[in-house]
Amino acid sequence: MMRIQSAAELEALQSTASTARDANKPRLRVCDGTGCRALGSHAVLQKLISEIQTAGLAASVEIVGTGCPGFCECGPLITIDPQHIFYQKVSPQDVPEIVRQTVAEGKVIERLLYQDPKTGDMIHHEAELPFYQNQKRLVLSLNGQIDPTKIEDYLAWGGYGAMAKVLTGLTPEQAIDEVKRSGLRGRGGAGFRTGIKWELCRNNVLKQGDGTIICNADEGDPGAFMDRSVLEGNPHSVIEGMIVGGYAMGIQRGIVYVRAEYPLAIENLSLAIKQARQAGLLGKNILDSGFDFDLAIRLGAGAFVCGEETALISSIEGRIGEPRPRPPYPAEEGLWGKPTNINNVKSWASIPLILKHGADWYAGIGTEKSKGTMIFSIVGKIHNTGLVEVPMGVTLRQLIFDIGGGIPNQKAFKAAQIGGPSGGCIPREHLDVTIDYESLTSLGAIVGSGGLVVADEDTCIVDFARYFMSFTQQESCGKCVPCRIGTRAMLATLERICAGQGEPGDLEYLQEMGEHVKRSSLCGLGQTSPNPVLSTIRYFRDEYEAHIHEKRCPSHVCKALITYTINPEKCNGCTVCAKNCTSSAIVGVRGEPYVIQEEMCTRCGVCFSLCHFDAIRVE
Amino acid sequence: MIRLTIDDRPVEVPEGRTLLEACREFGFSIPTLCYHPALKPYGACRLCMVEVARDAAAPRIVAACVYPCEEGISVRTETEAVRRSRRLTAELLLAGAFNTPEIQALAEQLGVREVRFRLPEENDCVLCGLCVRACSEIVGVSAISLIERGMAKKVSAPFKVASSRCIGCGTCVLICPTGAFPFEQVAGTHNIEPTPEGYRRGYYRVGSELDFQPGFVQDVSALLRSQPGPVDEKG
Numbered sequence: 097m098m099r100i101q102s103a104a105e106l107e108a109l110q111s112t113a114s115t116a117r118d119a120n121k122p123r124l125r126v127c128d129g130t131g132c133r134a135l136g137s138h139a140v141l142q143k144l145i146s147e148i149q150t151a152g153l154a155a156s157v158e159i160v161g162t163g164c165p166g167f168c169e170c171g172p173l174i175t176i177d178p179q180h181i182f183y184q185k186v187s188p189q190d191v192p193e194i195v196r197q198t199v200a201e202g203k204v205i206e207r208l209l210y211q212d213p214k215t216g217d218m219i220h221h222e223a224e225l226p227f228y229q230n231q232k233r234l235v236l237s238l239n240g241q242i243d244p245t246k247i248e249d250y251l252a253w254g255g256y257g258a259m260a261k262v263l264t265g266l267t268p269e270q271a272i273d274e275v276k277r278s279g280l281r282g283r284g285g286a287g288f289r290t291g292i293k294w295e296l297c298r299n300n301v302l303k304q305g306d307g308t309i310i311c312n313a314d315e316g317d318p319g320a321f322m323d324r325s326v327l328e329g330n331p332h333s334v335i336e337g338m339i340v341g342g343y344a345m346g347i348q349r350g351i352v353y354v355r356a357e358y359p360l361a362i363e364n365l366s367l368a369i370k371q372a373r374q375a376g377l378l379g380k381n382i383l384d385s386g387f388d389f390d391l392a393i394r395l396g397a398g399a400f401v402c403g404e405e406t407a408l409i410s411s412i413e414g415r416i417g418e419p420r421p422r423p424p425y426p427a428e429e430g431l432w433g434k435p436t437n438i439n440n441v442k443s444w445a446s447i448p449l450i451l452k453h454g455a456d457w458y459a460g461i462g463t464e465k466s467k468g469t470m471i472f473s474i475v476g477k478i479h480n481t482g483l484v485e486v487p488m489g490v491t492l493r494q495l496i497f498d499i500g501g502g503i504p505n506q507k508a509f510k511a512a513q514i515g516g517p518s519g520g521c522i523p524r525e526h527l528d529v530t531i532d533y534e535s536l537t538s539l540g541a542i543v544g545s546g547g548l549v550v551a552d553e554d555t556c557i558v559d560f561a562r563y564f565m566s567f568t569q570q571e572s573c574g575k576c577v578p579c580r581i582g583t584r585a586m587l588a589t590l591e592r593i594c595a596g597q598g599e600p601g602d603l604e605y606l607q608e609m610g611e612h613v614k615r616s617s618l619c620g621l622g623q624t625s626p627n628p629v630l631s632t633i634r635y636f637r638d639e640y641e642a643h644i645h646e647k648r649c650p651s652h653v654c655k656a657l658i659t660y661t662i663n664p665e666k667c668n669g670c671t672v673c674a675k676n677c678t679s680s681a682i683v684g685v686r687g688e689p690y691v692i693q694e695e696m697c698t699r700c701g702v703c704f705s706l707c708h709f710d711a712i713r714v715e
Numbered sequence: 716m717i718r719l720t721i722d723d724r725p726v727e728v729p730e731g732r733t734l735l736e737a738c739r740e741f742g743f744s745i746p747t748l749c750y751h752p753a754l755k756p757y758g759a760c761r762l763c764m765v766e767v768a769r770d771a772a773a774p775r776i777v778a779a780c781v782y783p784c785e786e787g788i789s790v791r792t793e794t795e796a797v798r799r800s801r802r803l804t805a806e807l808l809l810a811g812a813f814n815t816p817e818i819q820a821l822a823e824q825l826g827v828r829e830v831r832f833r834l835p836e837e838n839d840c841v842l843c844g845l846c847v848r849a850c851s852e853i854v855g856v857s858a859i860s861l862i863e864r865g866m867a868k869k870v871s872a873p874f875k876v877a878s879s880r881c882i883g884c885g886t887c888v889l890i891c892p893t894g895a896f897p898f899e900q901v902a903g904t905h906n907i908e909p910t911p912e913g914y915r916r917g918y919y920r921v922g923s924e925l926d927f928q929p930g931f932v933q934d935v936s937a938l939l940r941s942q943p944g945p946v947d948e949k950g
Contacts, residue, residue: 616778
């Protein structure tokens with residue numbers, strides 16, 4: 097692409113790109129994000145390209161590999177424009193039929209449609225999916241629309257327009273004021289007001305003459321893929337946000353710190369940076385505004401703690417990824433000792449929207465104190481695993497049941513872990529809590545960066561808490577004593593409880609140590625790591641007590657606390673369980689009730705899942 | 716000058732002092748493990764916690780060694796929350812260094828009566844980082860460093876190979892608060908005898924899995940050169 101010299105040239109290019117995107121032209125949008133790729137979407141995309149070519153339609157039909165549109169549960173996904181016909185769970189074998197029937201003749205293939213599990217209706221169009229009904233997709237609006245490897249696609253949707261508006265029409269102070277008025281709060285977890293953070297940094301940059309802005313893409317919570325999907329699906333939105341941030345804070349250098357485990361995000365972002373540079377949107381004198389700005393990528397080696405801002409800075413500086421005490425805050429003394437502003441991917445990607453539509457528009461979304469939208473990756477025991485974006489203020493119930501489709505296999509909802517391993521567990525009685533910073537904090541959880549893991553009635557809550565504790569314990573950097581040894585002590589206690597060796601006093605110890613680790617750890621990782629344990633003790637104390645005092649796991653998960661037996665009245669001696677028993681613990685004579693020898697049973701549960709006659713009991 | 720109160724006593728300190736410095740200057744005793752006046756504060760042992768309150772806001776506990784004195788704050792060094800925090804931290808230290816006399820004494824002093832959790836492996840090294848920081852900040856050679864993370868964290872030379880940067884000064888041994896660096900152990904692996912060329916460069920075996928003899932390898936590049944390379948199949 098030619099270098100864009102001015103805002104007028106950019107506008108002309110946007111309009112050319114937009115016109116070239118004929119809305120009536122047949123387009124096939126295939127999700128080519130990591131989630132769908134894991135389900136084979138890349139093969140579908142390749143097959144589609146070759147089939148379209150064979151059918152001689154290459155000139156008239158456009159094929160777009162997009163970023164993640166969020167409905168990961170049903171991938172690989174294809175949407176066929178101009179009708180917006182939505183096909184799910186597509187395999188390469190379906191492709192010839194799609195080309196022959198739908199692309200060439202406009203006929204819908206019923207078998208590939210999504211069926212609403214509640215009404216039984218076949219859903220024809222993307223926008224009609226219940227999954228999208230209660231969402232408000234702003235940051236994710238172009239995920240699933242554009243090809244992230246083409247800057248023209250982003251331009252066609254008005255991309256870099258907000259940047260042009262700021263660079264040519266606003267002073268840095270006005271830009272900061274706009275962000276402040278929008279009410280945007282940091283989407284990385286802590287929820288600090290972005291505009292105020294920018295202002296603090298700008299004041300220090302003015303004093304010291306130099307600084308850096310950083311995009312924190314070191315997403316590492318179990319089950320979280322929000323930042324990854326934004327970088328994969330719409331990398332230019334992050335670049336645009338960072339240019340605006342650089343201009344507002346008077347900083348010419350930006351770094352995206354992204355974990356090396358995100359190869360596609362790195363690939364798409366690197367390409368986007370290269371394209372933006374070629375187009376003159378990064379580099380010297382952007383749009384003839386006199387403002388210089390450039391971006392570099394730094395790869396993280398996958399330490400969760402490096403998502404903590406001071407550890408992240410250490411890592412970029414080439415030192416061990418350990419946090420250091422604040423103050424001084426990075427805004428005063430950050431990377432290489434200079435003022436530094438760090439924002440999360442989702443925060444940066446929100447900036448172009450705010451400046452394009454105005455602070456008042458953004459502040460009109462959400463609740464009084466929590467503005468805008470929040471992206472969640474919903475995983476665990478839920479129908480619609482995926483990536484959703486909702487306005488602040490929706491209820492947890494809407495998120496899990498309306499958008500998420502509820503719990504599979506007619507099981508009951510038990511709890512949702514919100515905010516990743518730093519967050520807390522919200523039980524059924526608080527399903528109607530609204531998603532905003534204050535409400536979630538009052539329940540012992542946090543909005544966090546948007547991880548949401550759902551547990552059903554078959555999930556043992558002690559085991560659930562143990563899992564999150566083991567994660568943070570392994571990810572502790574080990575610098576300070578409460579986090580290094582305190583989390584280890586808590587984990588050991590939880591492991592004992594799950595192993596049936598819980599003792600009176602364990603709960604009190606967990607609570608005392610949990611509070612201690614929270615209050616006295618050096619950084620956010622340690623200060624939040626006891627949250628899953630403390631919140632589950634708060635809401636599921638009886639389950640802990642059943643483990644400790646009655647040596648019973650109410651959800652039948654903790655192996656040391658359950659026994660498998662065969663109900664002789666139901667067993668007809670079919671031998672399926674005995675044949676499949678991994679430890680040859682099941683004995684008997686064909687046609688007569690079988691018996692499980694308890695001392696040999698490893699409690700793997702294979703017999704339970706295979707028995708057709710409901711004869712295996714777990715107690 | 717900055718004015719604040721420590722345990723209700725109004726004090727004035729020059730700008731840039733930490734709470735720990737201020738407390739000690741005015742005779743308030745605060746326990747520390749990872750602090751050394753000659754080194755930059757590190758904030759890792761969390762024993763120096765004190766309570767800080769500003770105006771009507773609820774007090775919070777902070778690490779005195781890294782917290783700067785601020786105008787108008789009120790600092791408390793001996794509240795129940797402070798004592799509990801120090802006691803629990805000392806209990807955790809004992810979990811990994813149960814038989815280390817210095818840690819035992821510290822725990823005793825801070826009122827630890829029982830140790831409810833013990834790590835499977837004990838280590839005199841409590842990862843206070845004094846040796847590493849002294850080597851970097853005072854000696855200026857950074858021959859040793861903290862490697863790995865979490866429970867696997869330990870003091871080691873880079874790449875677990877005895878460092879050719881080590882000058883055998885013994886600062887790490889002297890500054891270690893728990894004697895985790897017994898001089899006899901490291902002395903055997905380096906040579907401080909004067910030679911015609913002056914002091915010979917020696918090697919501390921700090922955390923190294925390789926037991927180098929003095930003068931065995933002069934530097935890391937020599938070690939790497941000495942490693943057998945890929946063998947040519949044709950011989």
